[in-house]
Amino acid sequence: xxxxxxxxxxxxxxxxxxxxxxxxxxxxxxxxxxxxxxxxxxxxxxxxxxxxxxxxxxxxxxxxxxxxxxxxxxxxxxxxxxxxxxxxxxxxxxxxxxxxxxxxxxxxxxxxxxxxxxxxxxxxxxxxxxxxxxxxxxxxxxxxxxxxx
Amino acid sequence: xxxxxxxxxxxxxxxxxxxxxxxxxxxxxxxxxxxxxxxxxxxxxxxxxxxxxxxxxxxxxxxxxxxxxxxxxxxxxxxxxxxxxxxxxxxxxxxxxxxxxxxxxxxxxxxxxxxxxxxxxxxxxxxxxxxxxxxxxxxxxxxxxxxxx
DNA sequence: ATGTCATATTTGTATATACAAATAAATGAT
DNA sequence: ATCATTTATTTGTATATACAAATATGACAT
Numbered sequence: 326x327x328x329x330x331x332x333x334x335x336x337x338x339x340x341x342x343x344x345x346x347x348x349x350x351x352x353x354x355x356x357x358x359x360x361x362x363x364x365x366x367x368x369x370x371x372x373x374x375x376x377x378x379x380x381x382x383x384x385x386x387x388x389x390x391x392x393x394x395x396x397x398x399x400x401x402x403x404x405x406x407x408x409x410x411x412x413x414x415x416x417x418x419x420x421x422x423x424x425x426x427x428x429x430x431x432x433x434x435x436x437x438x439x440x441x442x443x444x445x446x447x448x449x450x451x452x453x454x455x456x457x458x459x460x461x462x463x464x465x466x467x468x469x470x471x472x473x474x
Numbered sequence: 475x476x477x478x479x480x481x482x483x484x485x486x487x488x489x490x491x492x493x494x495x496x497x498x499x500x501x502x503x504x505x506x507x508x509x510x511x512x513x514x515x516x517x518x519x520x521x522x523x524x525x526x527x528x529x530x531x532x533x534x535x536x537x538x539x540x541x542x543x544x545x546x547x548x549x550x551x552x553x554x555x556x557x558x559x560x561x562x563x564x565x566x567x568x569x570x571x572x573x574x575x576x577x578x579x580x581x582x583x584x585x586x587x588x589x590x591x592x593x594x595x596x597x598x599x600x601x602x603x604x605x606x607x608x609x610x611x612x613x614x615x616x617x618x619x620x621x622x623x
Numbered sequence: 624a625t626g627t628c629a630t631a632t633t634t635g636t637a638t639a640t641a642c643a644a645a646t647a648a649a650t651g652a653t
Numbered sequence: 654a655t656c657a658t659t660t661a662t663t664t665g666t667a668t669a670t671a672c673a674a675a676t677a678t679g680a681c682a683t
Contacts, residue, residue: 624683625682625683626681626682626683627680627681627682627683628679628680628681628682629678629679629680629681630677630678630679630680631676631677631678631679632675632676632677632678633674633675633676633677634673634674634675634676635672635673635674635675636671636672636673636674637670637671637672637673638669638670638671638672639668639669639670639671640667640668640669640670641666641667641668641669642665642666642667642668643664643665643666643667644663644664644665644666645662645663645664645665646661646662646663646664647660647661647662647663648659648660648661648662649658649659649660649661650657650658650659650660651656651657651658651659652655652656652657652658653654653655653656653657
């Protein structure tokens with residue numbers, strides 16, 4: 326295959342040997358791919374992951390979502406707010422705790438959400454290979470756990 | 475070492491086997507580490523990388539910066555605008571092209587910028603190891619180049 | 624009981640990034 | 654020469670995320 330115009334490649338970048346550069350470039354590309362996969366349910370991947378956790382564990386608290394999604398408390402609140410606007414979750418307050426519950430509407434969406442997840446997985450693993458992606462995911466997670474929070 | 479409260483770990487997350495989750499979690503942590511390293515020059519890592527490219531190649535055009543940094547044209551424009559406000563670069567227009575030049579102020583900063591780069595590299599490689607990080611960076615770049623733009 | 628500290632959540636604000644559309648200039652075909 | 658297409662850049666707007674501060678509640682020692 327001949328590229329008349331040079332394709333934009335990380336390998337062509339001066340800073341491609343820097344972890345900052347590579348991890349960001351990768352995350353942005355993956356994000357784009359994931360957005361495609363979750364378009365069918367009209368949610369961003371983050372909202373969809375959070376919603377799936379809520380459906381699987383009704384009444385789950387924001388602090389637990391923080392731990393599951395590795396996002397900050399404020400981000401979790403904002404994600405929940407958006408899902409609440411869309412009538413996909415409801416919040417109840419008991420003392421200082423908040424419980425997040427799915428609605429009938431979102432429970433009915435669960436099969437579609439799982440389809441998106443499968444679709445996304447198949448999508449990226451067809452591009453980069455099942456074993457390779459599994460290996461990379463493991464390496465990345467090891468790193469995440471080593472780095473300071 | 476005993477953790478009274480469970481640390482937040484990717485391994486504890488339900489979705490830790492998903493590339494979306496892992497790549498984002500990693501990028502966010504790396505971003506935080508990088509922000510620390512570049513605090514000394516008062517720039518975010520993205521601004522600093524862009525600025526270093528401009529200093530190394532005065533007159534470089536936004537389109538070239540897009541290719542080097544794997545960011546979108548609009549993002550590049552916004553980054554340049556901010557550096558212009560800080561009097562670290564200037565722009566000239568010739569026809570449809572734009573040239574970006576460093577200022578004396580930013581040229582004087584180059585050693586500090588490189589220090590930040592070295593500091594960042596030493597920082598993360600002391601945490602995760604030189605070979606391991608190099609290997610990971612290579613894997614990530616291979617992926618970036620495989621994924622559709 | 625009271626006061627201090629820790630925990631859970633939300634709110635105000637800032638920021639990097641992207642998409643889509645707009646603008647402008649260059650190229651090429653007829 | 655003129656018109657359509659491509660290329661380069663900017664602008665308007667939206668969004669996910671985070672930090673810092675605010676709020677509220679619970680726990681615990683005295």
